[in-house]
Amino acid sequence: MSNTVVLLLSIFPLAMVLAMIASQRVGEVNDAYSGEVTGRGVRSSTGTYGPTGHYVMHIRTDEGRELTIEVNSRTYQSLGVGDRVVKAPGARWPVQPE
Template structure:
């Protein structure tokens, strides 16, 4: 087997995974909804560099769908259970509705 074919076969799956991750993130940024925060928690995991916290929120959209999203620490601190939120296309995180 030639070296170029071996290189292509080894890098191909990695490239596909990276494309899938990028498309999921782009879809999350383009998503839009209004709803209410119904739950929030911090999920921890331990990796190579020690424990890592992931701030999670559950949102019930006005259309009836349930969303579980990971947010940054600032968004997590600013929103509580029962808060009305709005997420506009292009914004990374939901914000409290006015």
């Protein structure tokens, strides 16, 4: 019985962290905005398997919010500073309006 309690108490914090990460990702995907790219860059971090680059874009929305989002390499290459962007609900990345 005590082993079960210890197991549950050790798994619960991990489950909470994973739930928080998942809810944040869902919120990002459901977010919608339009605005302009004000900056972009690459952040690097060193992990177990060596250095890793993360592509980051800074966006000022039409409502005045300042966003810093991490994007994939394809989105990073396709958008430059000064480009207009639109992110639809359900889309993972912002794109140029058509």
